[in-house]
Amino acid sequence: xxxxxxxxxxxxxxxxxxxxxxxxxxxxxxxxxxxxxxxxxxxxxxxxxxxxxxxxxxxxxxxxxxxxxxxxxxxxxxxxxxxxxxxxxxxxxxxxxxxxxxxxxxxx
Numbered sequence: 001x002x003x004x005x006x007x008x009x010x011x012x013x014x015x016x017x018x019x020x021x022x023x024x025x026x027x028x029x030x031x032x033x034x035x036x037x038x039x040x041x042x043x044x045x046x047x048x049x050x051x052x053x054x055x056x057x058x059x060x061x062x063x064x065x066x067x068x069x070x071x072x073x074x075x076x077x078x079x080x081x082x083x084x085x086x087x088x089x090x091x092x093x094x095x096x097x098x099x100x101x102x103x104x105x106x107x108x
Contacts, residue, residue, distance in 0.1 A: 039103035
């Protein structure tokens with residue numbers, strides 16, 4: 001169950017840390033006057049990978065909650081194992097993602 005909460009926490013941390021959120025419908029896109037720096041392209045790529053892992057983890061968490069609701073402890077345990085298997089992948093992405101974010105913000 002701790003792993004289910006960990007994935008939910010990762011998704012929340014992702015939204016807060018990386019500024020992923022809702023954008024006003026009245027917001028106007030910035031005019032593109034230059035090409036996107038390679039560091040920002042790397043940041044986008046790593047962010048997409050991270051979001052994919054978070055989505056996968058939330059799917060497993062959903063499966064776990066459904067299993068718990070059905071009193072299926074074996075199913076909940078399997079979902080928990082799948083979430084735990086994602087943790088090393090998330091950990092491997094965390095440092096490069098933060099580095100790419102800083103490089104992108106710094107204009108490198």
